[in-house]
Amino acid sequence: MRTADHRIAVGLYRTGHNRDLLEGALKLGVTDLDTAFNYRQFASHRTLAAIADDLLSAFTISTKVGYFPDGHDFTPARLRTAVEQSANELGRTPDTVLLHNPESSVGGFANACAVLMEMREAGYCKNWGVSTWDPRRLLEADWEIPRPDVAMVRAGLTVSAGILEAVDELVDRTQIAELWGMAPFAGNAADPIWQTVDTSTFLASGQHGSTLQAGVAAAFAVPRVSRLAVGTSHVDHLSEVVDGSRLEVSRETVTAYRELLRQRATVSAGAPSRKDR
Template identity: 55%
Template sequence: MRTADRRIVLGLHRSRHRRDLLTSALDLGVTALDTAANYLHHRSHSTLAAVAGDLLPEFSISTKVGYFEDGHSLDPARLRGAVEQAVVDLGLEPTMVLLHNPEHSAPDAETLSQACAVLVDAAEGGLCGSWGISTWDPRPLVGIALSRPDTLMVRSGLLVSSSVLDAAEALVTAWRPAAVWGMSPFGGSTTAPVWQKVDPRMFLRSPAATSVQAGFRVAFALPAVDVVAVSTDDAEHLRELLGGLGQELDAETVQAYRQLLRQSP
């Protein structure tokens, strides 16, 4: 196994949860998995344990709670039950549990605080190592005061709108998370038509990278994140992304891009 690279997380949103993919990830030095209680039709945790239970202790595992088979809920009792069930289904305590898209339930400050308190208690009680918030659209959460989460997970990359980028940065400023993670750097697919129209290598100081590598690398700057989670079933895709992490971004080009985004209607 290669030396672990903590900047990349294997996301399981669109994954079929194959054992060979997890083995290949470990061989490449990708030792972090990101999933959610509702992934794979609410069977992600139990499927992981069934196909790769012996491998799971080799990963740091982040998961999310908030979506249930009957919809989204921030009810503290249901969230607590979901965390406890995650431990049972995975067969181990996850490294981190994130509150999944709390904006889906349009919470006020009290509701969000009570939901987060469940995860704080879970971490302090040993059900998980740490806690945080994962938000697909952070804009409804801006202005809500919150105790400092361990991690804030937001969308990152060239397909994220200016208003979402600004909102994510506002939450980072207000909540001061210990770590900021990015997700969905390609908006779902590197083969989408949009990637035929733009060459992300313009954001690099050197063109010695593939456009996929460049798109992934720039996701660490839009907004500024420590880690990026990417969903794939292809080990070669992971290998390609790892190969681009050493590329240096052109900060001036990234800044100019942000300014253009803000000026666009």
């Protein structure tokens, strides 16, 4: 699986907003930023503009709307205000605006999609889409999901078979133009579990990399995504991630892995509960 279309985005969910990181990212060729209206206690956009106003034009920026101080809300008027405020605070139009965890407000999903399409037409973003941690509830909805430009989903070796299957169905049903990934290490690349997993198994013959690098390469293939948002506050760590994005994985190994996940999920679903034993 070739890596020509593999892009890394600096994910700002848990990442410190600092100029050194952004400057380092640009030097590494990382030109994607991913943030959200609610990140950094609803101050992410303002903070970015304050510390790096002169750098932001060099980045492709994606942001998300849907969370407010009082919780998740897809009321159209609030979404419109959030999109407008995002652009104003950044000092520029975001390239992509995503509905943040639409599975939390399924009842308002169709109207929320209409709002983002409207905001795109009004020039408040170039693309619109969804960022979903678990798309299964969206797929249960009794309507045709409008075609987003982008969907961002969980990626990597911690994603369950059920969610991976749901992502495949979401892509098939909506004919999404581009699929992005996030949280390749479930938010913690330093977790001791990664010292027990041989991620190099997924690399194509002749490819070599650290556990982190091989995990990043696998995340681009499980599911297949073109961009991966990774949280980090250190340029050295980001550099290792970038190197991982250039590694090739074995398509055969990924296919076998996905099949094993499906089989395991099927067995687990059919296993008798404790009270039935």
